[in-house]
Amino acid sequence: xxxxxxxxxxxxxxxxxxxxxxxxxxxxxxxxxxxxxxxxxxxxxxxxxxxxxxxxxxxxxxxxxxxxxxxxxxxxxxxxxxxxxxxxxxxxxxxxxxxxxxxxxxxxxxxxxxxxxxxxxxxxxxxxxxxxxxxxxxxxxxxxxxxxxxxxxxxxxxxxxxxxxxxxxxxxxxxxxxxxxxxxxxxxxxxxxxxxxxxxxxxxxxxxxxxxxxxxxxxxxxxxxxxxxxxxxxxxxxxxxxxxxxxxxxxxxxxxxxxxxxxxxxxxxxxxxxxxxxxxxxxxxxxxxxxxxxxxxxxxxxxxxxxxxxxxxxxxxxxxxxxxxxxxxxxxxxxxxxxxxxxxxxxxxx
Numbered sequence: 371x372x373x374x375x376x377x378x379x380x381x382x383x384x385x386x387x388x389x390x391x392x393x394x395x396x397x398x399x400x401x402x403x404x405x406x407x408x409x410x411x412x413x414x415x416x417x418x419x420x421x422x423x424x425x426x427x428x429x430x431x432x433x434x435x436x437x438x439x440x441x442x443x444x445x446x447x448x449x450x451x452x453x454x455x456x457x458x459x460x461x462x463x464x465x466x467x468x469x470x471x472x473x474x475x476x477x478x479x480x481x482x483x484x485x486x487x488x489x490x491x492x493x494x495x496x497x498x499x500x501x502x503x504x505x506x507x508x509x510x511x512x513x514x515x516x517x518x519x520x521x522x523x524x525x526x527x528x529x530x531x532x533x534x535x536x537x538x539x540x541x542x543x544x545x546x547x548x549x550x551x552x553x554x555x556x557x558x559x560x561x562x563x564x565x566x567x568x569x570x571x572x573x574x575x576x577x578x579x580x581x582x583x584x585x586x587x588x589x590x591x592x593x594x595x596x597x598x599x600x601x602x603x604x605x606x607x608x609x610x611x612x613x614x615x616x617x618x619x620x621x622x623x624x625x626x627x628x629x630x631x632x633x634x635x636x637x638x639x640x641x642x643x644x645x646x647x648x649x650x651x652x653x654x655x656x657x658x659x660x661x662x663x664x665x666x667x668x669x670x671x672x673x674x675x676x677x678x679x680x681x682x683x684x685x686x687x688x689x690x691x692x693x694x695x696x697x698x699x700x701x702x703x704x705x706x707x708x709x710x711x712x713x714x715x716x717x718x719x720x
Contacts, residue, residue, distance in 0.1 A: 394424055398411055409432060453589075568619070599665060
């Protein structure tokens with residue numbers, strides 16, 4: 371019962387449009403950089419009627435003693451924003467954190483826009499040709515089959531075409547639906563799955579595991595670097611990461627690192643054994659014992675991972691359109707074979 375209530379809450383909860391979230395962060399960052407306090411900055415955001423409700427609700431949460439990440443989470447802001455600001459409430463520079471998560475979120479929206487543009491027209495064409503294929507399968511070919519049978523002619527070719535094209539088409543449709551349904555179900559149940567099981571499942575997914583490794587390495591290096599700026603020791607930083615619950619994989623890894631450090635095992639050696647920590651990041655911790663040098667290297671590596679993540683996403687987007695056009699081509703071939711083979715056979719019998 372609780373599961374269905376959670377599903378209903380997640381599906382129907384009101385969401386702030388991405389463009390509004392981005393505009394909110396931009397205006398808030400600009401006001402803070404001009405010397406306004408947080409509450410005063412939120413008051414300036416109320417000048418914009420599109421941001422009035424958000425600014426007012428966030429102000430109420432802050433006046434009630436809640437943190438900014440808590441307020442934005444209640445307003446259903448994207449996890450990229452709320453997760454990044456979580457560490458800024460007790461550690462680090464809030465203004466700087468807002469600027470960083472603004473850059474990350476803006477880049478994500480740009481990639482989403484490119485992906486949408488890449489698949490928009492292929493999807494429309496696939497839908498149109500799928501409708502045509504469905505009509506041919508259920509109207510044209512059965513009529514041809516009846517015509518052959520009435521003339522007492524061999525209809526085995528038509529029957530074979532109908533069977534092969536139907537199996538091919540509906541197999542692809544079922545595969546796509548199963549993948550989408552699996553992703554949808556996983557989105558809602560993964561919080562109930564132990565993190566060890568989640569990590570094991572991610573390791574089994576060929577393409578996605580590469581993304582998880584890059585993303586986990588990026589988040590780990592970014593948050594460790596920002597926490598080191600506050601003057602915390604590396605051991606204290608790992609302890610902070612082990613107590614947060616916003617990033618489950620990092621929390622699990624941080625607990626593992628804390629246990630290893632308490633046993634006297636070098637940090638770099640432990641990190642080298644973690645599946646979703648890149649070898650380059652592990653080597654940075656292995657060679658650096660000085661906090662200042664480690665902070666500088668992590669900042670550089672975070673920048674490198676940001677560029678690499680963006681390049682990989684753009685690369686995937688460039689592959690999406692050809693894949694959709696290949697699917698479209700297969701549908702057209704099935705339509706052609708469904709129509710022409712029976713016609714050729716019919717002509718030969720005349």
